[in-house]
Amino acid sequence: ALDYLGSYPYGCLEQTTSASWPYLAVPAMLKSIDPEKAKDSEFRQALDYGIRRILSMQRSDGGFNGWPGIGYSSSYAWTTAYAVHFLTEAKSTGLVPQDALKSALDWMRSYLSSSLPDDNSSIMNALSVKAYVCYVLALNGDAPLGWMQFLGEQGKFLTQSARIFLAGANAVATGQPDALTELGTQPLARPARYGWSLESSPRNEALRLLMWTHVDPFAPEAALLAKRVMENGNSGYWRSTTENAIAAMPVGRSTEKTAGASRDFTATPASEGHNSPHPPL
Numbered sequence: 001a002l003d004y005l006g007s008y009p010y011g012c013l014e015q016t017t018s019a020s021w022p023y024l025a026v027p028a029m030l031k032s033i034d035p036e037k038a039k040d041s042e043f044r045q046a047l048d049y050g051i052r053r054i055l056s057m058q059r060s061d062g063g064f065n066g067w068p069g070i071g072y073s074s075s076y077a078w079t080t081a082y083a084v085h086f087l088t089e090a091k092s093t094g095l096v097p098q099d100a101l102k103s104a105l106d107w108m109r110s111y112l113s114s115s116l117p118d119d120n121s122s123i124m125n126a127l128s129v130k131a132y133v134c135y136v137l138a139l140n141g142d143a144p145l146g147w148m149q150f151l152g153e154q155g156k157f158l159t160q161s162a163r164i165f166l167a168g169a170n171a172v173a174t175g176q177p178d179a180l181t182e183l184g185t186q187p188l189a190r191p192a193r194y195g196w197s198l199e200s201s202p203r204n205e206a207l208r209l210l211m212w213t214h215v216d217p218f219a220p221e222a223a224l225l226a227k228r229v230m231e232n233g234n235s236g237y238w239r240s241t242t243e244n245a246i247a248a249m250p251v252g253r254s255t256e257k258t259a260g261a262s263r264d265f266t267a268t269p270a271s272e273g274h275n276s277p278h279p280p281l
Contacts, residue, residue, distance in 0.1 A: 001233060001244040002026065002033050008241055012066050013057050013079045014198075017086045018245035020050030024089050025245075026252035044095075051095050054083050058100060062107030077111060078125075078197050081132040082242075084108060088139050105140060108133045112147050121195065124157050128197035131158070131165035135172070143173035160188055160204045161197060168211035177215045183208060185224050202237040203246050205229055210250035217257040226254050 005019045022030045023046065030037065037043045056068045063075025064083050084104045087096050112130055116123050134148050148169055151162065158166075163183065170179035185208075191199040206229050212222035229247055238244045 001238055001248050002030055004244050005241060005248070006030075006034060011053065011068075013054065013064050013076070013083055014066075015241050016050060016053050016057075017079070017083050018241035020047065020054065020086060020090075021245040022248055022252075023047040023050065024086070024093075025249040026255075029252065044093075047090070047093065048095050051087070051090060054087065055097070055100055057083075058104065061110075062103035062105075063111075064104075075107065076196075077129045078132070080104070080107065080111075081129055081136060085132070085136045085139070088136055105137065105142070108137060109144070112144060120157070124159050124162075125195045125197045127151060127154055127157055128159045128162040128165070128195075128199070131162040131169070132197075134169040135165040138169040138172040143169055145173070148173075159195075159197065159199055160191060160201070161199055161207060164204055164207045164211060168207070168214065171211055171215045175215060177212065177219065177221075180208075180211050180215070181221070185221050187228065198240075198242055200240070200243060202229075202232045202239075203243045205232060206243075206247040206250055209254060210246070213250050213253040213257060217254050222254065226251065 002022050005022060008015055008019055011019075023043070027043065031043060032038075037046055053068065054064075057065045059065060059075055061075065063077075064080045066076050066079065084101075084107075087101050087104060090096050091098075091101060112133055116126050130147065131151050134144055134151065137144055148166060151158070152166055154162075167179035167183050171177055188201040188204050188208075190201045205225065209222060209225040209229050212219055212225065216222065229251060232238060233247055238247050
């Protein structure tokens with residue numbers, strides 16, 4: 001996945017964002033694969049280049065165009081949410097200008113209140129993006145609880161990713177996994193259509209794992225999802241730049257948080273009908 005993302009020859013907003021995710025998700029692995037970036041200074045320079053290229057596509061209203069130097073009548077909603085998600089995660093590096101991120105988040109809030117399209121397919125895509133926006137705003141400490149409740153009531157119009165992003169927004173906002181538990185861990189069926197929200201079951205499996213890394217990477221559900229995500233990669237199901245990048249994100253984070261660590265626990269040795277001489281562990 002990292003080789004694929006690092007060598008992809010094009011650079012639209014989605015592709016640039018996807019190629020930049022490994023710098024945040026799996027920096028140690030990326031350095032071992034690409035010796036040229038092993039030095040921290042060169043690694044930071046490469047990350048800075050990705051951020052600058054993303055910001056070169058930002059519009060005056062805070063949203064983003066699909067390509068540098070090419071103006072569109074409006075921002076492309078899903079890839080804007082994707083880019084702002086990346087910039088949110090990257091802000092701790094100190095490389096993301098605060099005013100650029102603030103402008104992008106303002107666009108996200110305005111998108112929530114935008115009117116929905118007329119046809120059902122476009123409504124489903126729009127709601128998926130709005131759910132993504134809720135998740136990104138929650139990551140920025142500004143979970144839009146009213147919108148989250150409204151979107152959760154849309155029933156049949158919610159795509160797989162919309163349900164996952166809403167559950168993630170609730171998990172981030174509350175610090176509790178209840179909404180993620182309700183999603184379950186059953187394998188996801190392939191969406192009937194991909195649409196402009198880029199629905200795909202391999203991507204959505206990875207998103208479910210990403211949401212668990214926020215609140216409980218040790219949960220049995222997280223372990224099961226991590227295994228399935230890796231199986232998808234081994235089976236060649238990560239076919240697009242988006243699928244490769246979004247798979248790398250939770251795998252890297254899950255590995256980082258769980259490697260060499262364990263939960264605290266207490267246990268008392270069982271006694272067979274008499275007082276055990278052993279104290280509680």
